[in-house]
Amino acid sequence: MKKNLIKNIKAKKIITGALALVLGASMLGACGKSDAANGENGAQKLKANGKVYRTLDEIKKSGTINIGVFSDKNPFGYVDENGDYQGYDVYLANRIGKDLGVEINYVSTEAANRVEYLESGKVDIVLANFTVTDERAQKVDFALPYMNVALGVVSHKDKVIKDIEKVSSDEQVIVISGTTAETFLEKNYPDIKLQKFDTYAAAKTSFENGTGIAWANDNTEVIAFAKENEGYEVGIPSLGSQDTIAPAVSKGNESLLKWLNDELVTLGKEKFFHADYEKTLIDTYGADYEDTLVVEQGDNK
Numbered sequence: 001m002k003k004n005l006i007k008n009i010k011a012k013k014i015i016t017g018a019l020a021l022v023l024g025a026s027m028l029g030a031c032g033k034s035d036a037a038n039g040e041n042g043a044q045k046l047k048a049n050g051k052v053y054r055t056l057d058e059i060k061k062s063g064t065i066n067i068g069v070f071s072d073k074n075p076f077g078y079v080d081e082n083g084d085y086q087g088y089d090v091y092l093a094n095r096i097g098k099d100l101g102v103e104i105n106y107v108s109t110e111a112a113n114r115v116e117y118l119e120s121g122k123v124d125i126v127l128a129n130f131t132v133t134d135e136r137a138q139k140v141d142f143a144l145p146y147m148n149v150a151l152g153v154v155s156h157k158d159k160v161i162k163d164i165e166k167v168s169s170d171e172q173v174i175v176i177s178g179t180t181a182e183t184f185l186e187k188n189y190p191d192i193k194l195q196k197f198d199t200y201a202a203a204k205t206s207f208e209n210g211t212g213i214a215w216a217n218d219n220t221e222v223i224a225f226a227k228e229n230e231g232y233e234v235g236i237p238s239l240g241s242q243d244t245i246a247p248a249v250s251k252g253n254e255s256l257l258k259w260l261n262d263e264l265v266t267l268g269k270e271k272f273f274h275a276d277y278e279k280t281l282i283d284t285y286g287a288d289y290e291d292t293l294v295v296e297q298g299d300n301k
Contacts, residue, residue: 052121053250056259059124065102067093068109068123072201075224075284076129088280089127092146092247095272096125099263110199112178115139118250125260126248129218131180133243141251143260144297145244146273151181152219153236154226161214162235167192174212176203181216184240220293224284244295261297268297 059065069089070077077087085093085106097104109117109128117123118140131149132142153173155161164185167173172195175182185192195212197203204225207215215222219237226232247264249256267273273294282290 053118053253053256054121054124055253056255059256060100060102063102064105065097065100065125066105066107066123067096068107068114068117068126068128069093070110070128070200071108072199073129073221075280076220077127086280088147088276089129091276091280092267092273093125093127095267096260096263100259110178111176112198114178114248118248121250124249124253124256129221129245130248131218131243132246133180133183135183136248139251140248141253141257143247143249143257144264145246145295146264146267146297147220147245147295148242148293149218149220149245150237150242151184151216151239152222152234153214153216153239154222154232154234155214157231157233159213160233160235164189164192164216164236164239167213169193171213172211174203174207174215176200176217179217180243181218185216188240220285223289227284265298268295268299271296271299 054062069085069087071079071085073087075087077085077089080086090106093104093106107117107123109123109126111128114126114128114130115136118126126140129149130136130142132145136142153161153164161167164173167189169191170193172193173185174195174197175185177196177198182194182196185194195206197206200221203215203217206212208229214235215225216239219234219239222234223237226234247260249260273296274290277290277294281293285293
C-alpha cells in the first residue's frame, strides 16, 4: 500500500510539473506576442521623435485624410446651414483630397489646439488660417504659404483705436488664445490687458456685447468683421510685421510635407488661389484686396 501511495504521489508530482512547464511556456509565448504587439505600438507612438503621424503612403492606403479646419470662422472655415464645411481653407482642403484620391474627414479645430492636434496625430494637416511663426515652426512643419496676413485691430466707431499705445490701463483688448495677436501683444505691449477667448465665435459675441475696447486678430478677420457688422471700424489695418498663412503637418512628416509643397506649386501655376479667393472671399473683401492677400507658388508672372 505504501509503495502504491508513494508511486501515486510521484506520478502526481510529475504530472503537476509537466503542467507547470506547459503553462509557463504558454504564458511566455503569450507574453512574447504581447510584447511584440506592444513593441509595434510603441514604435508607432515614437514616430517622428515622439510625435505620432501618418506618412503619405499610410494616408493613401487608408483612403481617408484628417484635416483640421475652423468651423466658426467665416469666410475661411465654417459650417453652413446644411452642415457642410465651407470657406477659403476648405476650398483648398477639397482639392487636396481630390488630388490625393482620398476622402476627407474634417476635424473642427480651434486656434489654441492646432499645434496639439498635429503633435497628437489627431489630424494629418491643419488648414485653419495658420500663421507661420518661428515658435510654431519648432513644433510643426509648415508647407509653402498660400496667403499673406498681418495683424489688425477693430474697434467701435464711437471710439476708434488708431494707435495701440493709446489703449489705457483700465481698458481691455480682446484676443483669441493661441493666435499671433495674443503672442504679439504680450511680447510688445505687456501692459495692455487682454481678454482671451478660446473660439472666434465666443470672441465675436463678447465684443458685440460690449466687452473690450478693441479686438486684435489677423487683419483679414477684423476687416471682414467690420464689413459684416455695422458700428465697427478697423482703425489699425496692419500691426507688426507682414506674415504668411500656410498648411502645417506634424514635425518630421517629410513625405506628406513634400507632397504638399509640390501640390502648392502645381496649384500656383494654375492660379488656384485666385479662383479660391473669387469663390470664397471676394464678397467679404472685394477685388481690391485679391492680389495683396493671395500667394500663388510657381506663379511666373
